Amino acid sequence: MNWKALIEDRNRFFWVLHTAGWFGFALVHYLGSLLHDLRDIFAVIIFLNAYAGWMITIPLRYVYRRAWNFSPLKIAMVVVISSYIVGVIWQVIKNFTYWTIYKHGYEPDFWLYYTQNSVWSFYIILSWSGLYFGIKYYQMLQKEKQNVLKANTIAHQAQLKMLRYQLNPHFLFNTLNAISTLILVEENNSANKMVTKLSEFLRYTLDKDPMKKVTLSSEIKVLELYLDIEKVRFEERLRVVIDIDEGCQNALVPSMIFQPIAENAIKYAIATQESGGTIAVTVSQFGDDLLLELADNGPGAQIKNGNLHRENGVGLANTRERLQALYQDRYSLVVANNTPSGVKVNIRIPFQKGS
Structure with missing residues (x-):
């Protein structure tokens, strides 16, 4: 039944x-x-x-x-x-x-x-009436609760979509700026490569539902695609190291979780140094949690209460809001100085296995 x-x-x-x-x-x-x-x-x-x-x-x-x-x-x-x-x-x-x-x-x-003996019968009928109203009010409250949950879910989805779609224009603006610069200095081959990579990146982001989590392997692919775009611009100045523990490839993560953090690293660590720098991505499992880390070896930054004072874009603030919307209090995002130099961002989220 x-x-x-x-x-x-x-x-x-x-x-x-x-x-x-x-x-x-x-x-x-x-x-x-x-x-x-x-x-x-x-x-x-x-x-x-x-x-x-x-x-x-x-x-x-x-x-x-x-x-x-x-x-x-x-x-x-x-x-x-x-x-x-x-x-x-x-x-x-x-x-x-x-x-x-x-x-x-x-x-x-x-x-x-x-x-x-009508009084006894009256009590029985009165009890029936009490049960009728009690069940009726309970059903009404449950219905109201469902309506509130549905409204919260719709608002929650709208918020996530808004946060997700904030990333693409931000990244697109920076990339188009870079392409324009390459064209001005007559680096047409590099500009063409960047346009090709950009089209692949945007196709990926449009194909993925922003409401759904993706596997870590899929997220790493799109991160590599993003970094490939930046490598066209920085060439040997940008070095990437990715270390993923076995068993974490199918872990579920929010889509585009690494991209804004990597964008900050490139803007403030790679682009500011003549010799460039290294972006290191590390993922591991600890108990029931998935640990994500993205670090750079740039000049570092002033960090106060877990916030970067150098940031002007959506970056970390956007990431925090997305994590809060998805996991409520079951996450952490910590920003710290890297050793011997640079900045590292550590994210802890529940470990969820994908198919």
């Missing part, structure tokens, strides 16, 4: 609970009757009483539906009055059934005797 579909179908859910409740009422009374020396016909009385309760409480559902938007005081009045009326009617039916069948056609001296 598909329980989720059953619960979400409110009409079907009502009939299941309604029937199960009155069946339970009959079962409890039957088990209680076994403690007394009663004739077998009493089981029929119990069944008829439960069936009468099942039938007579159905109209209450429609009464309460109409009263649903009333003020709390009016709802309470409707519930009490309706429960009392239905309770009295039910008690009359129970007394009539008991006296007619079990007592062989006994008739009381006064018709009001048919309503005796």
